[in-house]
Amino acid sequence: MKKISLYIHVPFCKKKCSYCDFVSYENVEENLIDQYFQALYEEIRAYRTLLNGNYTVETIFIGGGTPNFVAVEYIEKLMQVLFDSFEVEKDAEITMEANPNGHSNKEEMLRYKKAGINRLSLGLQSADDALLKEIGRSHCFQDFQDAFAAARQAGFDNVNIDLIFGFFGQDRKAFEDTVQYVVQTPCEHVSAYSLKLGEETPLYETYMEQGIDVEEEDWEDREMYRYVCRELEKNGYEQYELSNFAKKGYLCKHNMNYWDTKEYIGFGVAAHSYKDHARFFNTSDLEQYLEDIKRNASAIEEIEQLNLQKRKEEFIIMGLRKTKGFEVDDYTRRFGSDFFADYEKETAYLIEAKLMETDKKNVWLTEEGKDFANIAMMEFITEINY
Ligand code: SF4
Structure with missing residues (x-):
């Protein structure tokens, strides 16, 4: 299970x-x-x-x-x-x-x-x-x-x-x-x-x-x-x-x-969920939430099915929040491609700027990278409305 x-x-x-x-x-x-x-x-x-x-x-x-x-x-x-x-x-x-x-x-x-x-x-x-x-x-x-x-x-x-x-x-x-x-x-x-x-x-x-x-x-x-x-x-x-x-x-x-971008379900007004590669969230309007549930309807306001690109980006961004970063093998297991090949330019830039480090097994933010975490993470985002 x-x-x-x-x-x-x-x-x-x-x-x-x-x-x-x-x-x-x-x-x-x-x-x-x-x-x-x-x-x-x-x-x-x-x-x-x-x-x-x-x-x-x-x-x-x-x-x-x-x-x-x-x-x-x-x-x-x-x-x-x-x-x-x-x-x-x-x-x-x-x-x-x-x-x-x-x-x-x-x-x-x-x-x-x-x-x-x-x-x-x-x-x-x-x-x-x-x-x-x-x-x-x-x-x-x-x-x-x-x-x-x-x-x-x-x-x-x-x-x-x-x-x-x-x-x-x-x-x-x-x-x-x-x-x-x-x-x-x-x-x-x-x-x-x-x-x-x-x-x-x-x-x-x-x-x-x-x-x-x-x-x-x-x-x-x-x-x-x-x-x-x-x-x-x-x-x-x-x-x-x-x-x-x-x-x-x-x-x-x-x-x-x-x-670790694992699955979760959120209950209640404005609660967010992630399941089967989809992000979805309930209405933030309390009255609407009560009404939806009362008529046995779903309170979900929006569902976004993440494509492969977005899933990769989320994995990297969430992974970089962790001090140990993310495992390169985990990336390959999930997405069937090599992180360093997928993000060659971004990785070279961030390592050169001393914001990110790798020992080839893991990738993580440096101390300086933690100060500029948002800037470092932006490097991996392809769509502005992400
Ligand atoms: S108002 Fe906001 S910050 Fe203050 S206790 Fe409530 S949830 Fe927390």
Whole structure:
């Protein structure tokens, strides 16, 4: 049987952060949350026939939004529906994202664990209360510490901490203090994301009003990136992807499956999927999603069947996100051609520019290449609308 990953989107948050362009809604009524979860359960059940007998579920990721913003019962029922609907492997990695402002006391953490969740991804973002306030987060550092302690007391032994950096004028000392706090926690995994500001976000507008050029190459951001990489490495975390670091044995299998371009199905509003060489995604309109599911229709808005060229490009781009890059033999196995022959010009250019390296078995980005990852990856893209 083949293996597959599942993603479930919970699009509700206590309050919208000023930099956020995820599909998530604040201040929603309980009735809407209830309708959403009933639809989600239906959508999941509708996939039973398609997956059962053909696939076992290797990883599940409940993301958002803020999955622990909704009542714990919804998550318990969600897990039940997933277990009832699919063949979930015994040692499946089951992650839930959680924010410190949601349901996160010890009793609630115990209930998540009992429901089958075995990995938590906690959103700290920063240990600097002034920054948290400035970017519209609704928790403070103490809230995070309480949630982390509760997770540990409940027995979660695989915890990721999410960090974000690169805000204009961000206090460097406070950022370094955050990183030092994280390495002392000590958690098993860290995701440290550099801010990519969408044009639709309030913070983008604020920066525009202040005359800040968000497109400009930000060296402060790159310095913070190098600092976080260095400190985490020093403290026993292996960097295995551009923004992800793990203690030995704690790589996030779910995300590795994305970067290995393996198959996954997404459930919920705006959820993306990849199966049988096709990428498809659900509508981002909550009302539309509810309506579609109510009339037993699919909520899929668009399907793109990837041709051979696009599959190669995705494999390379996703592969280059990993510190070890991608295996040349894997490329040949999947596409029946030689990577170095297919991309002779691009490879020569990137190696000459010291952005990429190879030992002929693997191909990966250099330290400098990581700073210019997007530029390096663009070399492999043939269509502008890709
Ligand atoms: S908690 Fe996360 S998903 Fe929710 S608004 Fe903030 S950044 Fe967006």
